[in-house]
Amino acid sequence: MTPQEKVKVIKSFAQEIISEEELLKLFEEKEHPVAYDGFEPSGIAPIHFGLLRAINVKKLLETGIHLKLYLADYFAYINNKMDADIKKIQRVGEYFIEVWKASGVETNKIEIIWASDIMDSLEYWDRVLTVARHLSLNRTFKSLTIAGRSQKDILSTAQLFYPSMQVADIFEMDIDICQLGMDQRRANMIAREIADKLNWKKPIAVHHHMLLGLKGIKQMEDAEQTLIASKMSKSDPTSSIYMHDTKKEIENKIRTAFCPPNQTQGNPVFEYAKYIIFPSLGNLKIYRAKEHGGYIEYQTANELKKAYEMGNLHPNDLKMGVSESLEMLIKPVREYFEKDKKARNLYEEVIGYNITR
Structure with a gap:
């Protein structure tokens, strides 16, 4: 290289x-x-x-x-x-x-x-x-x-x-x-x-880039404070998807996440696709019912961006695709912690701690 x-x-x-x-x-x-x-x-x-x-x-x-x-x-x-x-x-x-x-x-x-x-x-x-x-x-x-x-x-x-x-x-x-x-x-x-x-x-x-929390951008006095307040934070469960979340928890969090139609700027669901799903999986697959357009697959973040901003993809469909893709990526981590005794014991110990900001 x-x-x-x-x-x-x-x-x-x-x-x-x-x-x-x-x-x-x-x-x-x-x-x-x-x-x-x-x-x-x-x-x-x-x-x-x-x-x-x-x-x-x-x-x-x-x-x-x-x-x-x-x-x-x-x-x-x-x-x-x-x-x-x-x-x-x-x-x-x-x-x-x-x-x-x-x-x-x-x-x-x-x-x-x-x-x-x-x-x-x-x-x-x-x-x-x-x-x-x-x-x-x-x-x-x-x-x-x-x-x-x-x-x-x-x-x-x-x-x-x-x-x-x-x-x-x-x-x-x-x-x-x-x-x-x-x-x-x-x-x-x-x-x-x-x-x-x-x-x-x-x-x-x-x-x-600092990944946005589930709530999206929180406007503060200046750009730096806005960045800090808006980022996904491990000390704030309402802003985060965790590496141990179940499929159901991921679905619930993404379903209630900020995701305005036709808008990708400041949209955390789009960000998760752009910064995590495309680099990890190479595409975003969305399995819709036939009456709602059927199966669709995006190969790049730019392709997804154009489609979403033009209104060709509904926020609920974006959320469904992102949720399913994140589950694919998080599931092996959950399984690792279930099978590895040292990792499981550490997680069980840490989850019992008082998490302070």
């Missing part, structure tokens, strides 16, 4: 690349650049964590990237997840690994890193303080969106360390590419600025 072809693969799922020219140069100079994606271990895994993650990981590995999946256990701790019980947080992290395996992530081809492992050195905290010295308190407050917080929340002093720690992690892990969601953009941009100031290696930022 040529460097240009590798960039094309990344562009197939990236909403934003900063910058494409830097990414091409990186692939020209380095056969196996290092990328990372990070998560707070908290709660039960939704489809953006399982299905969408598997799609993106597979594409990253196709390009020869060395991928680090970062379990940010101490970030979850300072962010009060799982009642700030570090042992529970780490058990959730172990459960997350099983979700990845069940979703098709080849964990033998990636490097899984725990935040608690890389934080155990004076050098790490020296780096955190170095980053913090170059961040104003105002910039820190504004960057708390990466933790799902804002200045309006009641914050602890520990939470103010979050942005500096996340930026420090990028350099501590020697990252070439920060492959995170659009909601993490502030941290990656700070890292690029810090790199310029301190002559550290400047990371490339690859931001993927």
Whole structure:
């Protein structure tokens, strides 16, 4: 695969690349650049964590990237997840690994890193303080969106360390590419600025789309707050489809999801087709009764988009097709957790925890 072809693969799922020219140069100079994606271990895994993650990981590995999946256990701790019980947080992290395996992530081809492992050195905290010295308190407050917080929340002093720690992690892990969601953009941009100031290696930022929650777009004061409020969140059951949902639960959730006729922008049901079903299955099949048009199959998201916006596909038919396709993708994950004793025990333990925002 040529460097240009590798960039094309990344562009197939990236909403934003900063910058494409830097990414091409990186692939020209380095056969196996290092990328990372990070998560707070908290709660039960939704489809953006399982299905969408598997799609993106597979594409990253196709390009020869060395991928680090970062379990940010101490970030979850300072962010009060799982009642700030570090042992529970780490058990959730172990459960997350099983979700990845069940979703098709080849964990033998990636490097899984725990935040608690890389934080155990004076050098790490020296780096955190170095980053913090170059961040104003105002910039820190504004960057708390990466933790799902804002200045309006009641914050602890520990939470103010979050942005500096996340930026420090990028350099501590020697990252070439920060492959995170659009909601993490502030941290990656700070890292690029810090790199310029301190002559550290400047990371490339690859931001993927944030999957909408079932309710659709929730308008807030600005675009960033709207993004955070509208995304599918594992801590909000009313916004999420989970990797353990039954066929009936998937059907019920999709049936009541926001899905305006003739509109694909801000339509979560269309998004699930575009970002999950087409990349995973290669098509969307809809089995309608003959009197309602009969069987129809769409080969691309653009084909579906045109048909839906023109009114050639009813919202209920779109919902039916998406629901059946998601069931096809989630069913093997449910079965994995039913058959694998370790995975089943972890899930049963985690589902009994108090899930905190």
